[in-house]
Amino acid sequence: MRFAFLCRDKPEPSNRKIAIIGAGPAGLSATGYLVCHGHEVHIFDKLPEPGGLMLFGIPEFRIPISRVREGFAELRDIFGVKFHGRTKIVFGNKPDEGDSFVDEFIEFDKLIKDFDAVLIATGTWKSIMPKIEGGDLKGVLPALSLLFKIKCARLGYISWDNITPLKEKTVVIIGAGHTAVDVAIECMSLGASKIYMCYRRTILEAPAGYHEINFLKNRGVIWYELSMPTRIIGENGNVKAIELQQCKLSKPDKNGRRYPIPIENQFVTIDTNYIIYAIGQKLTPPFQQDIDVKLDDWGRIIVDDLHMTSREGIFAAGDIVIGPSKVGRAIQDGLYAAEGINYWLMGEQS
Amino acid sequence: MKKVLFIDYNRCIGCETCQSICEFIHRDKPFIKIFQTSTGLSIPITCHHCENAPCLNICPTKAIYKDEDDAVIINTEKCIGCYMCLAVCPFGIPSFDIRIGAMNKCDMCADRRKRSLAPACSEMCPCVAIFFGEPQALEQTIKAKIAEELA
Ligand SMILES: Cc1cc2nc3c(=O)[nH]c(=O)nc-3n(C[C@H](O)[C@H](O)[C@H](O)COP(=O)(O)OP(=O)(O)OC[C@H]3O[C@@H](n4cnc5c(N)ncnc54)[C@H](O)[C@@H]3O)c2cc1C
Ligand code: SF4
Ligand code: SF4
Numbered sequence: 001m002r003f004a005f006l007c008r009d010k011p012e013p014s015n016r017k018i019a020i021i022g023a024g025p026a027g028l029s030a031t032g033y034l035v036c037h038g039h040e041v042h043i044f045d046k047l048p049e050p051g052g053l054m055l056f057g058i059p060e061f062r063i064p065i066s067r068v069r070e071g072f073a074e075l076r077d078i079f080g081v082k083f084h085g086r087t088k089i090v091f092g093n094k095p096d097e098g099d100s101f102v103d104e105f106i107e108f109d110k111l112i113k114d115f116d117a118v119l120i121a122t123g124t125w126k127s128i129m130p131k132i133e134g135g136d137l138k139g140v141l142p143a144l145s146l147l148f149k150i151k152c153a154r155l156g157y158i159s160w161d162n163i164t165p166l167k168e169k170t171v172v173i174i175g176a177g178h179t180a181v182d183v184a185i186e187c188m189s190l191g192a193s194k195i196y197m198c199y200r201r202t203i204l205e206a207p208a209g210y211h212e213i214n215f216l217k218n219r220g221v222i223w224y225e226l227s228m229p230t231r232i233i234g235e236n237g238n239v240k241a242i243e244l245q246q247c248k249l250s251k252p253d254k255n256g257r258r259y260p261i262p263i264e265n266q267f268v269t270i271d272t273n274y275i276i277y278a279i280g281q282k283l284t285p286p287f288q289q290d291i292d293v294k295l296d297d298w299g300r301i302i303v304d305d306l307h308m309t310s311r312e313g314i315f316a317a318g319d320i321v322i323g324p325s326k327v328g329r330a331i332q333d334g335l336y337a338a339e340g341i342n343y344w345l346m347g348e349q350s
Numbered sequence: 351m352k353k354v355l356f357i358d359y360n361r362c363i364g365c366e367t368c369q370s371i372c373e374f375i376h377r378d379k380p381f382i383k384i385f386q387t388s389t390g391l392s393i394p395i396t397c398h399h400c401e402n403a404p405c406l407n408i409c410p411t412k413a414i415y416k417d418e419d420d421a422v423i424i425n426t427e428k429c430i431g432c433y434m435c436l437a438v439c440p441f442g443i444p445s446f447d448i449r450i451g452a453m454n455k456c457d458m459c460a461d462r463r464k465r466s467l468a469p470a471c472s473e474m475c476p477c478v479a480i481f482f483g484e485p486q487a488l489e490q491t492i493k494a495k496i497a498e499e500l501a
Contacts, residue, residue, distance in 0.1 A: 001473070001474050001475070001476050002473040002474060003474075005467070005470050005474055008465070008466065008467060025367075029474075054476060062477065063365075063477055064478065067476055067477070067478055068476065206390070208390060209386075209389055209390010209391060210388075210389045210390050211387075211389040211391050212390060326365050327365040327366070327367055327476060328365045328366030328368070328369060328370040329366060329370060331371065331474070332370035332371070332373065332374055335370075
C-alpha cells in the first residue's frame with residue numbers, strides 16, 4: 001500500500017513535527033499525506049510493528065502481510081518516518097494489563113510538548129462480551145483476542161505454543177459477521193474438528209451475507225440459525241457445553257427488521273471446548289481521565305471540520321472518531337484529519 | 351503505450367479503500383464504487399477503459415477519446431449530457447455530474463499519470479486486487495502471483 005500515494009519523492013521540509021498515536025490505516029494514511037506536505041512524522045504504537053488491525057487483526061488470507069509491510073517500508077526509507085514501536089502513550093492513567101509488547105510508556109502531556117500537532121488514531125480494540133452465566137469460564141474468548149494471537153504467531157512475535165490449541169477441538173462461534181467468518185476459517189486451518197456457528201436470526205439476515213455463510217457450510221461448518229446462548233456450562237473451570245435457546249423471527253417492524261423471539265422450552269445443548277464471541281467491538285477511548293478531549297455519548301472523540309478535538313492542536317481520526325468501521329473509512333478519515341492538520345499548521349500556505 | 355486497470359474480484363475484500371481514496375481526491379464524487387449484492391458480496395464497479403469502447407463509438411459529439419495510455423476519457427466541454435454513453439456501457443459507468451453539467455467518469459487518474467504516479471486506487475488497495483500497467487507486464491504479474499499461491 002502506498003500510504004504516500006499523493007507524491008513520489010520527499011518534498012522540501014516544512015520544519016513542522018507531528019506525532020501520530022496509533023499506526024493503523026488511519027494513522028498511516030495521515031502519515032502519508034503529511035510527509036507529502038513536507039512534515040516530519042513520528043508514529044507511536046504499542047505494538048511492535050505498524051499496521052494496526054490490518055496486520056494484527058484481519059487474517060492474512062484477506063490482507064497480505066507483505067502489502068502492509070512494503071507500504072510502511074516506503075514511508076520509513078523514502079520519507080524518513082520514524083516508528084516508535086512497543087511504545088504506549090498513557091494519558092495519566094495506569095498502564096493496562098496485557099500490554100505484553102510494550103517496552104516504554106510516554107505521557108501524553110510530554111508528547112504534546114515535543115510536537116507541533118498530535119493525531120490520536122488508536123482504533124477500537126475491546127470486544128463486546130455478554131453478561132452470561134458461565135461467561136468467565138476458561139475457553140470463552142473474544143474473537144479479536146484469538147485472531148490477534150494467531151496474527152502475532154504468523155508475524156513471528158510469539159510462538160505457536162502460546163496460541164489456544166485448536167487441533168481436534170470443538171469450537172462454537174457466536175455471531176455471523178465478517179469477524180465470525182474470519183474466526184471460522186482460521187479455526188479450520190488450525191485443525192479444529194468441529195465448528196459451530198450460532199446466530200439469532202437466519203442466514204438471510206447474517207451480516208457477513210448469504211454467500212460467505214454458505215461457503216462455510218460447504219466446508220463443513222455447522223450452522224445454527226435462530227439460536228441464542230442462554231448459559232455456558234463448565235467443568236473444573238473449563239467450558240464443557242453451551243445451551244442455546246431456539247427462536248423464531250417476529251413479523252417485520254416498520255423498518256422491515258425482524259427480531260428473534262424465544263420459543264418457550266426449546267433449548268439445545270452443544271458440547272464444546274471453546275466459545276468464541278464475534279459480536280462486535282466496543283469504543284475504547286485511550287484515556288480514562290479527563291484530558292480535555294471531549295467524547296460523545298458512545299465514547300467517540302468529537303472533532304470539528306478540521307478534525308481537531310476540543311483541545312487546540314490535538315486531532316483525532318479513524319475508528320476512535322467514527323466507531324468500528326472498515327479499513328477504507330478509517331483511511332479516508334485519516335486523510336481528512338491530515339488535511340486539517342496541514343491547514344491548521346500552514347494556513348493559506350498549505 | 352496502452353495501460354489497463356484490472357480488478358481481480360476474487361482478491362477484493364470490500365474494504366472500500368479504493369472508493370474512499372477516489373472520493374478524497376475527487377472531492378465527494380468517487381468514480382470507483384463498492385456495491386453490496388443481495389447475497390452479501392462486495393463488488394467494486396468502475397470503468398474498464400474498454401479496448402473497443404461502446405461509449406466512444408456511440409457518442410454523437412465525439413466527446414469521448416483515448417489518451418496516450420489508451421484511457422477512455424470524456425471531454426466534458428464537448429459533452430452535451432445526452433446519456434447515450436451510459437445507455438451502451440456494459441457496466442453502467444458514465445455518470446452525470448451536476449457540478450459541471452456533463453457526463454463524467456474514471457479517467458484512470460489522468461493528473462496522476464502525468465506525474466508518473468499510478469491510479470490512486472491501485473496504489474492503496476490493501477489486497478492487491480487492483481492492477482495497473484501495460485497489458486503484458488500486468489498479465490505476467492498476475493500469473494506469477496497465482497503460481498506463488500499454488501505452490
Ligand atoms: C477481527 C476484525 C476483522 C476485521 N476485518 C475487516 C475487513 O475484512 N475489512 C475491513 O475493511 N475492515 C475490517 N475490520 C475493521 C478495520 O480493521 C478497522 O475499521 C480499521 O483497522 C480501523 O483503523 P484505525 O486506524 O482507526 O485503528 P486500528 O487499525 O485499530 O489501529 C489503531 C492502532 O493504535 C494503537 N494504539 C491504541 N492505543 C494506543 C496507545 N495508547 N498508545 C500507542 N498505540 C496505541 C494500536 O496498537 C493499533 O495499532 C476488522 C476489524 C476486526 C476487529
Ligand atoms: S481497495 Fe481493493 S480490496 Fe478494498 S474494496 Fe477496493 S478493490 Fe476491494
Ligand atoms: S464508459 Fe463503459 S463503455 Fe465506455 S469505456 Fe468505460 S466501461 Fe467501456
